[in-house]
Amino acid sequence: xxxxxxxxxxxRGRAPGGARGAAxxxxxxxxxxxxxxxGLACAKEAAQLGKKVAVLDYVEPSPRGxxxxxxxxxxxxxxxxxxLMHQAxxxxxxxxxxxxxxxxxxxxxxxxxxxxxxxQNHVKSLNWGHRVQLQDRKVKxxxxxxxxxxxxxxxxxxxxxxxxxxxxxxxxxxxxGRPRYPTHIExxxxxxxxxxxxxxxxxxxxxxxxVGASYVALECAGFLTGLGLDTTVMIRSVPLRAFDxxxxxxxxxxxxGHGTRVLRGCAPERVEKLPDQQLRVTWVDLxxxxxxxxxxxxxxxxxxxxxxxxxxxxxxAGVRTNPVTGKILVDxxxxxxxxxxxxxxxxxEGRPELTPTAIMAGRLLAQRLSGRTSDxxxxxxxxxxxxxxxxxxxxxxxxxxxxxRHGEEHVEVYHAFYKPLEYTVPQRDASQCYVKMVCLREPxxxxxxxxxxxxxxxxxxxxxxxxxxxxxxxxxxxxxxxxHPTCAEEVAKLRISKRSGLDPTVTGC
Numbered sequence: 001x002x003x004x005x006x007x008x009x010x011x012r013g014r015a016p017g018g019a020r021g022a023a024x025x026x027x028x029x030x031x032x033x034x035x036x037x038x039g040l041a042c043a044k045e046a047a048q049l050g051k052k053v054a055v056l057d058y059v060e061p062s063p064r065g066x067x068x069x070x071x072x073x074x075x076x077x078x079x080x081x082x083x084l085m086h087q088a089x090x091x092x093x094x095x096x097x098x099x100x101x102x103x104x105x106x107x108x109x110x111x112x113x114x115x116x117x118x119x120q121n122h123v124k125s126l127n128w129g130h131r132v133q134l135q136d137r138k139v140k141x142x143x144x145x146x147x148x149x150x151x152x153x154x155x156x157x158x159x160x161x162x163x164x165x166x167x168x169x170x171x172x173x174x175x176x177g178r179p180r181y182p183t184h185i186e187x188x189x190x191x192x193x194x195x196x197x198x199x200x201x202x203x204x205x206x207x208x209x210x211v212g213a214s215y216v217a218l219e220c221a222g223f224l225t226g227l228g229l230d231t232t233v234m235i236r237s238v239p240l241r242a243f244d245x246x247x248x249x250x251x252x253x254x255x256x257g258h259g260t261r262v263l264r265g266c267a268p269e270r271v272e273k274l275p276d277q278q279l280r281v282t283w284v285d286l287x288x289x290x291x292x293x294x295x296x297x298x299x300x301x302x303x304x305x306x307x308x309x310x311x312x313x314x315x316x317a318g319v320r321t322n323p324v325t326g327k328i329l330v331d332x333x334x335x336x337x338x339x340x341x342x343x344x345x346x347x348x349e350g351r352p353e354l355t356p357t358a359i360m361a362g363r364l365l366a367q368r369l370s371g372r373t374s375d376x377x378x379x380x381x382x383x384x385x386x387x388x389x390x391x392x393x394x395x396x397x398x399x400x401x402x403x404x405r406h407g408e409e410h411v412e413v414y415h416a417f418y419k420p421l422e423y424t425v426p427q428r429d430a431s432q433c434y435v436k437m438v439c440l441r442e443p444x445x446x447x448x449x450x451x452x453x454x455x456x457x458x459x460x461x462x463x464x465x466x467x468x469x470x471x472x473x474x475x476x477x478x479x480x481x482x483x484h485p486t487c488a489e490e491v492a493k494l495r496i497s498k499r500s501g502l503d504p505t506v507t508g509c
Contacts, residue, residue: 031168033146036072038345038358039174045366047137058145062196069127074355081199089226097426112204148317173343175308187271192299206297213239215386217302222389225260232261244398254390254432383465385458393461396449412441414494418506445474460488
C-alpha cells in the first residue's frame, strides 16, 4: 500500500495536462508502448482517471508486406477476423442441414472475396473506433516505432524517419507478439504466410497446408476446411499442448472426420515454388524417417509466437527478459526489473496469451497507478475457447494438471458424451461432443476445471466460469437447474465418474 500511495502521489504531483520538457521533449504521466487490447485498455482507463497519457503504436509489415491499423493482434489478425471466418464456416454446415428442416436451399460454393471484404471492412471500422475513443479521452496517439533511450525516456520514430522524444514517470510495455517463422526451413520465409496475412488475403488461399499444433493452427485449418478448401494440418508432436490432452485428441479426431487431413508426427523440410506458382512441400515422418511431398497453393505457418521486444532497446532502460523466450520478466504488480516500467499481455513472461486477461490487467494497473485500488490481476481460472469446427471451451485445471497437483487418488472426474438436439434431425455425427468436470474427490468436491466440447462452447464456458471462480463445488453444480433443451444443461446433469467405469453416453432427452 505504501508503494501504491507513492505512485499515486507522484502522479498527483504532475502539472495538469502535462508539460514539455527541455529540447521539446514531451512529458506525460503515463506512456503506453503498444496499441493492442491491453495497452489501449490501460491508456483509456488512466486517462479517464485524469492522467496525461500517450499511446505509441507502430505495425511493422509482415514479411509478405501485410499491414493494419490500431487495435493490435486481436482486432486485426486474431480473435475478431478469426471468429467471423469461423462463423462463415459454421454457416456452411447450417446450409447443409437446412434441407432436413424443410428449407429448399441451393448448395452454392463459398465466395472468399465477398467474405474477406466484409470482414476487413469491419476490422477497419474497429481501427477507426479505437482512434475516436482515444481522442474522446484526450489520449495522445502517435503512430511511431518506440525504443528506450533511458529508463524514463522513449524515442518514437515515424514512418518518415522523424524522431520524437517522450518521457513519463510510468511506462507500460504492451507490444504483444508476432507469428514465428521457421527460418531454418528452406523457402519458409520466402513462400509461406502466417495469421498476420491470412485474414487480409483478397483471394482464396486455395489448397492449404497449415503447419503447427497450436490453437491458431487448428482454428485456421478448421474454418478453411469449413469454407470448402482442401486443407491439411501438419502436427509435429501433440496438438494443443497447453490444454487437456483428452479434449485435444477429440478436437483433432473431429477435424479429421470432417474433412481436414491431419499429418501427425511430421515435420516440413523444404518449400519450393513450382513453375505453375504452386508450392511443393517436402516433409519427413519423424517415426519412420520416411520423406514425402505434396503441392499446395498456400503454406500457413502457425508454430507459435515471439514477443515484440527486439527493437525496444530494453537494455537501455535496464528491463530484464527471459533469455529463452524473450518475454519481459514481471512481478505480481506487472512491474518489470525497473519498478516504474510495467509489462502486460503477451509480451510479459508467464501470462496467458489472451485478450481479456491483457485488458483486465491493463485496467487494474491504471487504477493502481492512480491510487484507486490495490487489487492485482488474478490469473487463475481464466476461461477460454478454441474456435475449432467443434468448439472447445475450458476453465481451470486440465485433468493432467489436477492429478499432478493433487494426486490421482484425490481427483474425481465426471464426464458425459452427449448429442445436441440440433444434431438429431440432420443426423449429424456427435461422436466428439463431450463434457467433463474435474473435481476434488473429498466432499463437497470443489470444482477444479471444466472442459466442454460442442456447439457454442464459449457461451457455455463463460457462464460456468463465474461459478468456478467463486469456488463452486460439484454438489452445487448438480443442484443447479438446467435450461432445457440446451447443451449447457449437460454440465448440470453430470453424474457418472471415470472411476466408476460406467458408460458416460447420455441417452434420452
